[in-house]
Amino acid sequence: MSVKWKLKQAEEVVDQLDFSKLNGLITVVVQDWQTNEILMCAFANREAILKSLTTGIAHYYSRSQDKLWQKGEISGHIQELKEIYIDCDDDTVLFKVDQKVAACHEGFRGCFYRKLSENGELELVGEKVFDPSEVY
Amino acid sequence: MSVKWKLKQAEEVVDQLDFSKLNGLITVVVQDWQTNEILMCAFANREAILKSLTTGIAHYYSRSQDKLWQKGEISGHIQELKEIYIDCDDDTVLFKVDQKVAACHEGFRGCFYRKLSENGELELVGEKVFDPSEVY
Numbered sequence: 001m002s003v004k005w006k007l008k009q010a011e012e013v014v015d016q017l018d019f020s021k022l023n024g025l026i027t028v029v030v031q032d033w034q035t036n037e038i039l040m041c042a043f044a045n046r047e048a049i050l051k052s053l054t055t056g057i058a059h060y061y062s063r064s065q066d067k068l069w070q071k072g073e074i075s076g077h078i079q080e081l082k083e084i085y086i087d088c089d090d091d092t093v094l095f096k097v098d099q100k101v102a103a104c105h106e107g108f109r110g111c112f113y114r115k116l117s118e119n120g121e122l123e124l125v126g127e128k129v130f131d132p133s134e135v136y
Numbered sequence: 137m138s139v140k141w142k143l144k145q146a147e148e149v150v151d152q153l154d155f156s157k158l159n160g161l162i163t164v165v166v167q168d169w170q171t172n173e174i175l176m177c178a179f180a181n182r183e184a185i186l187k188s189l190t191t192g193i194a195h196y197y198s199r200s201q202d203k204l205w206q207k208g209e210i211s212g213h214i215q216e217l218k219e220i221y222i223d224c225d226d227d228t229v230l231f232k233v234d235q236k237v238a239a240c241h242e243g244f245r246g247c248f249y250r251k252l253s254e255n256g257e258l259e260l261v262g263e264k265v266f267d268p269s270e271v272y
Contacts, residue, residue: 009256016258021199022158027177029165036172041163041228063157085248086258088240092177094248104224112221112230120145122222 002056002080002098010053014046018090025061026091030103032110033082033096039103039110042071049093056081058095075135077101102129105136138192138216138234146189150182154226161197162227166239168246169218169232175239175246178207185229192217194231211271213237238265241272 005013017026025043032039042060044052047068051059058079062069072078079097086093104111104126113126141149153162161179168175178196180188183204187195194215198205208214215233222229240247240262249262 003254005252005254005256012256013252027163029174029177031174038165038167038174038230041165041177041223084252085261086250086252087177087247088242088244088249089247092247094174106224108224111223111225111228113224114222116141116149116220116222118139118141120141120148125221 003082003084004056005053007050007054010050013053013086014049016090017046017049017086017093019046021091025063026093028058028060028093028095030058030079030095030097030099032099034098037110038112039079039097039099041111044093052081052095053084058097071103072100075101075105077103079103105132107132107135139218139220140192141189143186143190146186149189149222150185152226153182153185153222153229155182157227161199162229164194164196164229164231166194166215166231166233166235168235170234173246174248175215175233175235177247180229188217188231189220194233207239208236211237211241213239213271215239241268243268243271 028042028044030039045061048059048061058071083096102109107128107130108126114122115125117123164178164180166175181197184195184197194207219232238245243264243266244262250258251261253259
């Protein structure tokens with residue numbers, strides 16, 4: 001079950017955030033609420049934060065498609081909000097979420113599935129949990 | 137002890153990253169390598185990533201001061217690199233670090249020391265580990 005906020009409370013939070021540094025966006029870091037794995041990083045505008053808080057389901061702003069985007073709207077791999085933290089500068093938000101299936105469109109649980117080895121190569125450290133060709 | 141890379145290896149990594157989406161910057165998420173706490177989020181340009189990889193000490197790009205910035209250059213609260221991960225889109229990097237003292241300039245261990253409570257208030261959840269007025 002996700003946590004939701006009333007519209008008035010959500011508006012007060014949004015009013016406190018600083019969207020000025022990234023042309024109307026803030027950074028959102030997304031962490032698995034149980035394992036603390038960092039699942040992904042995305043951007044959100046005022047509308048995406050409001051929608052996230054009032055529905056309890058993570059929404060972002062897609063820069064490539066220039067629109068509000070509910071994570072999982074195609075795949076069903078939604079993120080239920082469990083906890084929200086705001087950073088010292090009011091320009092970055094941390095979502096702790098219950099991630100359904102996987103966060104990454106490449107089929108991995110999280111987007112950071114490549115680790116830089118000491119000899120400079122990228123090692124695959126994540127495990128594929130779904131086949132993107134069957135989902136998208 | 138931090139992990140370092142040779143210049144040629146570091147250059148190959150930087151060449152792979154996509155700095156085009158944020159005017160020459162990428163996002164860096166910084167996580168405590170032992171507790172998995174998210175310490176901060178920052179931006180880096182090519183030079184900052186090169187410097188981080190070749191010195192083993194985290195460097196970023198300060199947008200407010202428009203310059204390369206070694207985290208901890210004033211406070212001494214440096215970040216030794218332990219592991220580096222790259223996301224699926226090559227535009228976000230995860231630094232797992234050994235943080236000396238604290239990451240946040242407000243005196244907290246990490247920047248996300250305020251949690252949004254269910255009634256919409258921001259609760260202080262972090263503990264102050266140093267007094268900023270004595271450090272800066």
